[in-house]
Amino acid sequence: MRERRWESRGKLTFREVLALGDRLALLGLNPATAKKEIISYIEEWTVPFVHDFSRLDPWTTEDVTLVHIAEKWHGDFFLLTGGYHTVYLNHQATGTYCSVSHPWKIRRELATHYPGGMFWVGFRQAHAFVRVRLHTIEVVPPGETREDARRALWLEERRHAFAEAIEVLNLPIESREEHDRLVLSTPERNVPFFCSWPDTFGPCQFEYNSSDVFEFLVPSGRLAATWADEPVTVRAYLTGFSQSALEEFHAVLPGARQAYRCSAHCSLEEIPDVLAAVAPSGRLYATLCEFQSLTLLPNAEEAWGIVGIVGEQGRFQIEVRLNRAPLPEDELPEWLETLLGVPVVYAPLSPFP
Template sequence: MRERRWESPAQLSFGEVLALGERLAALGLTPSPPAKDVICYVEEWTVAAPDELDQLDPWATEDVTLVHIREDWQGDFFLLAGAYHTVYQRYQELGTYCSVSHPFRLAGPLRLHHPRAMFWLGFRHAHAFIRVRVHTTDVVPPGETRADARRDLWLEERQRIFEDAIALLDLPVDVAVEQRSVALRSRDQAVPFLCSWPDAFGPGQFEYNTSDAFEFLVPASRLAATWNGAPATVRTYLTGFSEEALREFQTVEGGARYAYRCSAHCQLDELPEILQAIAPEGRLYATLCEFQTQILQPGGEDASAIVGVVGMEGGFQIEVRLNRAPLPEEAMAGWLESLTGLPMTYAPLPPFP
């Protein structure tokens, strides 16, 4: 999510995807040929029951997660998370993972951050965690200078946002601005504390762990309460469980729909078969080509680029992700269109699922 992303708005046939691979090869790049093994990432594959995962049996799968999705939910977060933990306790073992996400509202005024943030209350073998993620309204990757004039405001907002969340959760974590970056430090060095991208003009998150599975139930409920009872999309992620366990998780509070996400090992030319298997709502992604932009733009800034294939609703799109823009903003769309031979529009991913 720290990347810059463009996509082709029009739906393509898979033959047109393969033709793009040939086009990239003609430019001197090394796209995946049709028979090459690739990793296909599957998301939002709606299923009626956990055993529908069998539709992907022809391919080796990894990181299989069943997601319970409750839309327009207005229940009690404490009770919901507690119910999932009760089932989790019966089936927990090394490699199992359960987390419940809920939005929370940031206190204003905000000019550079989304007022909606997200937290996850999770349970892994022998410990629990609370994860908090915030996101800016625009993504400016490291190395780009177009937001330098706004950095002081961004630092002030990011520091205040983290301090407010940490205070609500009552965590022993200090927030400071050091060398024009936001830094987070736990005062308890014995507790695992993870922090991702606190200094990025984009998404930022931290995760605090505890050996007490119940420690964060009440603090997480305080974060959820900032949503003021408004309808929310709440997701529960279940990884590493048997079908028996997944069936029991279905007994937790009704009203959820179910969706899988996973990765599948396949040949590039098998993507249409996987897309058919996860139809009608599933979405897939695979990498077609990776390259450094100075190969094609020696006068521009060097950036890492990925040309990806996105499959959904029976067709395909092309996306291009870059860790930074190698050219001025006004030149990017035109260059990407000349690269792919397709109209391309700037399309950052949504900040949260």
């Protein structure tokens, strides 16, 4: 689900992060204590060798994914995905996952969505899938009404944007409006089809699956071609493979930067140690406190929020994520700064990690 996000303007020490936890406790919230086990999410941890992941051996890790990142890439996307698929077939097993992402471009000029979207072609077990995501100019989570005056425009533009991708991929996907929201569906009842990443106007992403593992190789090349000849950043995501298999995958895109993402179980007080283990490039996210807005604002709209820790290069920031705004837009920054005791800036996350 789309969400609103703010972060502290300046950097904090970890001692200041712990002091914020004390501040939130005094306000009646229930933040994590120093000894409490939490889950930290790590991303963009660039490593020269796949075995460098052993630096996280002191902690239990899950959802380990190695990402190949090639910036300013210019090539044949059909051949690239085919190369990853060939290696995948040699190592596929239950729990393995491989996908490759590439941007695509919407031809029509839009007012509510950016012209650049992203898609993924992937393989897991005996299935292939294609996933298409749009990038909205504003984040308007479910339940927010501040863009209701332009709802008809949002719906028409989203329907058109998805229609362009559906046409290029030649997928049996239909769209309609229900209760002032866009709905996507397929008449193919035996095909796994998922819509996700919703805002107040409907899904911003769909995923279409096929038992034919070759089905999307050629169509995805056509969708990649909508970006014309501009260099792009492509990423390949590899989950569940042995280190020897990961070495074999690296030959598909030689020169690509390798970066891990995963989750690690640790106590709150161990976060600086985890961050040091993935230094200097790794970024860490962890939840300090979850809360319901009515606890703090009994007369406001109901919303659920998270106060989180963001760690990078040995320093920390605080983030707040809300599933919707509990107050009018002009009142939100002041309320959040009063809550946290530090200046904040609106900072939505990139839609294309």
